[in-house]
Amino acid sequence: MRVLVVDDDPVQRRLLMRALAPLEVEVWEARNGKEALDLLRDRLPHVVLTDLHMPVMDGLELTQSLKAQDPLLPVILLTADGEREVRLKGIEAGADDFLNRPVDLAELRLRVKGHLERRRLQEKLEDLERTLLVLMRAVEAKDAYTAGHGERVARYALLAAEELGAREEEREDLHMGALLHDVGKIAIPDHILRGDHPLSEHEWRLIREHPVRGDEILGPLRAHPRLRPYVRWHHEKLDGSGYPDGLTEIPLLVQALSAADIYDALTSVRTYRKPLKPHEALEALEEEARKGKLSREVVRAFRSGLLRNRLLRA
Structure with a gap:
């Protein structure tokens, strides 16, 4: 793990670096914000500890620049200013924490240690998400006809979600859930996924x-409760005819994913049929709504999203 110490006073830099020694981390040093940014061209540290008042580039400017590169990078501001306005400016710049000078070195170590542990956990979760996305692409690679399916479904579903007024955090979960919605297909033999022959009842x-296999794969994720509805329920129908749980009440954003999944399947090339045109695929979704299988509100939002983004002609 790497900690960057930024301070124009060499005595203070050495003091801070000695205080961090018990954490057994790699410590970098810089005299001002500009020097720090030059040092970080190749890679970022895990925590930044910076003085507020420095020549060339101060701590506020440095914090803003660092957050533009990585919004989740922890930045701790060191200042002798106890004024409320100074802290507000720091918060506005994106600072995660503050320490007043003269610095309590024991408190400094505890604060930095806490931020390092959270950063380590974040990286582990990011690695797991990246692994799952690689796994999803491996699923799509089993069948040339489904390449890019997850990305397209995510794009379509988000268009509908915006029309439905979904909050940013809801759209983020929907995006990840859409990308991973078919991850359970990794457990299905290739010859079945390709669909180049009539499937037996057992294969169906x-x-x-x-969806159940995907739910199980995502189980260890901290985000599992938020992603589970998209992965497990994207084949459910409002009339109870879907699977695997036969639901009759389905969240609107899950239905947005279902609509996107159907739309992409209908407009993509398959071995057994020609792709439908966008307006024909939308008519199929509207028929699903007439039959009580899909929410009319979701289909209207889906149509509106396609029109707004010029993916469908009025």
Whole structure:
């Protein structure tokens, strides 16, 4: 783990660096914000400890620049200013923490240690998410006809979500859930996924198990409770005819994913049929709504999103 110490006073830099020694981290040093940014061209540290008042570039400017590169990078501001206005400016710049001078070195170590542990956990979760996305691409690679399916479904679903007024954090969960919605297909044999022959009843049962398998794969994720509805329920229908749970009440954003999944399947090339035109695929979604399988509100939002983004002609 790497900690960057930024201070124009060499005595203070050495004091801070000695205080961090018990944490057994790699410590970098810089005399001002500009020097710090030059040092970080190749890679970022895990925590930044910076003085507020420095020549060339002060701590506020440095914090803003660092947050532009990585909004989650922890930045701790050191200042002798106890005024409320100074802290407000620091918060506005994106600072995560503050320490008053003269610095209590024991408190400094505890604060830095806490930020390092959170950063380490964040990186582990990011690695797990990246692994899952690689796994999803491996699923799509099993069948050339589904390449890019997850990305397209995510794009379509988000268009509908925006029309439905979904909050930013809801759209973020929907995006990840859409990318991973078919991850359970990794457990299905390749020859079944390719669909180049009539499937037996047993093979259809295996196909229909992929939402449950995906739910199980995502189980260890901290985000599992938020992503689970998209992965497990994207084949559910409002009339109870869907699978795997036969639901009759389905969240609107899950239905947005379902609509996007159907739309992309209908407008993509398949071995057994030609792709439908966008307006034909939308008519199929509207028929689903007329049959009580899909929310009319979701289909209207889906149509509106396509029109707004010029993916459908009025």
